[in-house]
Amino acid sequence: MAVATTSDTPxxxxxxTCVGCRARAAASELLRVVAGTDAEDRAVxxxxxxxxxxxxxxxxxxxQECWQLAxxxxxxxxxxxxxxxxxxxxxxxxxxDLLTAHAPPSGSPQHRxxxxxxxx
Numbered sequence: 001m002a003v004a005t006t007s008d009t010p011x012x013x014x015x016x017t018c019v020g021c022r023a024r025a026a027a028s029e030l031l032r033v034v035a036g037t038d039a040e041d042r043a044v045x046x047x048x049x050x051x052x053x054x055x056x057x058x059x060x061x062x063x064q065e066c067w068q069l070a071x072x073x074x075x076x077x078x079x080x081x082x083x084x085x086x087x088x089x090x091x092x093x094x095x096x097d098l099l100t101a102h103a104p105p106s107g108s109p110q111h112r113x114x115x116x117x118x119x120x
Contacts, residue, residue: 016059019075020066027051030059033091035082043086045076047094056080062098067091 014027034053036046048057058079060066067088070076077084 018061018066018070019058019079020060020068020070020073023061025061027059029061031062031091031094032057032059033076033080034058035076035080035086038087043083045080045086045088045091047091049094062095064095064099067095 012026012028015024016027016030017024018030032048032051032053033045034048034055034057036044036053038044046053051057056079058070058076060070071088074084076082076088077086080086
């Protein structure tokens, strides 16, 4: 007996749920975050872009919107089964680096697709 699927094409690899927006996406599109400790042995969130760190991981879209939503919902301590007081400074820095690396250079016009409507 065949199992009903929502799509005729299989997902390109494993599918995970973003802890921020709760949307399902391919694991390759999401940033994996794991629980770790800093030099003072405090709990911190650590980005795992290569998805190889040991332990339980949570996935989030690499955008500020999903990150902020996940922090506001306190999704990381719940998903990672860690304490409530975890620092996300390393993940925030990683996201900031990703966003500045993919941002268009300042001063260059951004490409806009035309919608057919013209303003006067």
